[in-house]
Amino acid sequence: MPISPIDLYRDVLPQTDCGDCGFPTCLSFAAKVVSEQLSLTRCPHLSPETVADYEDRLQEQYAEHKWVKRDTAQDALQWAKERSARISLQDLPGRLGGELVAGEDGPAVRLPYIGGDVLITEQGMHKADGTELTLWEQVLLYNHWAQGGEREPSGKWLGFQELPNTVSKIKTMQTQVYGPLAQCCAGRGEELKRAARELGGEDWTAELESGDAAVFLPAxxxxxxxxxxxxxxxEEGFGAEVKFLFDQTVTEHLDIESILFLSEQIRKLLCAHIGRENTKGHKEGTWEAG
Structure with missing residues (x-):
């Protein structure tokens, strides 16, 4: 039978709550050992024989994913990979864009992605410059692989709240994307335009004549x-505001969670580029805050 935190607390640990392991109680330490694979050696009051005996049993338990705290990113990635398996790699350029190229381990799809291209193969995906994608970036791209429709953008723009099934996500969009980006860009509209160009985007401010800045990003x-x-x-007491608009076809290519994650990535990249420019200007004595 699998070892539960209670089993470990009752049958193995000293039950003294001494804190020598770095946790306030023996039970909290037991929970970490069982659910997060923390080593029993953190408890200095156990004999080497006891540690060896239970470590072997726990390793078997971990391998079977019993009582182990689930990694949501890994679970999401596995699910996204399973969804994408029904669509062949060779079909991706016609569905997602990009081009089929010869990779080191066979065919690959080179897909433009905000801030740099991605290489997608049967074995996995990584940025074209060799750096790794985060687990959540991989989830985004595998979901796009699985869901990606073939329609080109229509040119009709919709706000996030106008997309279906976004009611429960509007607050998250405001707190994780709009608010932080508005704060980052306040008083720096020109730097926002510059950051967008550095990420492969375009300045559409003059064409749209709406707002203090409008930038187009081919995410x-x-x-x-x-x-x-x-x-x-x-003077009027208004704070800076940001709004993202998406082509009406976006939900044919991504689910709402992926759209929200992509928005967060765009916010991070724009703020990073604006922050880099501000740091450079400050060092050179050419930038003044505010």
Whole structure:
């Protein structure tokens, strides 16, 4: 039978709550050992024989994923990979854009992705410059692989709240994307435009004549994003505001969770580029805060 935290606490640990393991109680330590694979050697009051006996049993338990705390990113990645398996790699350029190229281990799809291209193979995916993608970036791209429709963008833009099934996500979009990006860009509309160009985007401010800045970002070949920015007005007491617009076809290519994650990635990249420019300007004595 699998060893539960109670079993470990009752049958193995000293039950003294001494804190020598770094946790306030023996039970909290037992929970970490069982659910997060923390080593029993953290408890200095166990004999080497006891540790060896139970470590072997726990390793078998971990391998069978019993009582182990689930890694949501790994679970999501596995699910996304299973979804994408029904669509062949060779079909991706026609569905997602990009091009089929010869990779080191066989055919690969080179897919433009905001901030740099991605190489997708049967074995996995990574950025074209060799750096790794995060687990959640892989989830995003595998979901796009699985769901990606073939329609090109229509040119009709919709706000996030206008997309279906976003009611429960609007607050998250505001707190994780709009609010932080507005704060980052306040008083720096020109730097937002510059950051967008560095990420392969375009300045659409003059064409749209709406807001203090409007930048077009080709996040993925079939998924453009339009970032609208209204700067703060200190005299009127208005703070800076940001809004993302998506092509009406976006839900044919990504689910809502993936759209939200992509938005967070765009926010991080834009703020990173603006922050880098600010740091450079400050060092050179050319930038003044505010």
């Amino acid at each position: 993925l070949p079939r998924i453009p994003v339009l970032v609208m920015f209204w700067d703060r007005d200190q």
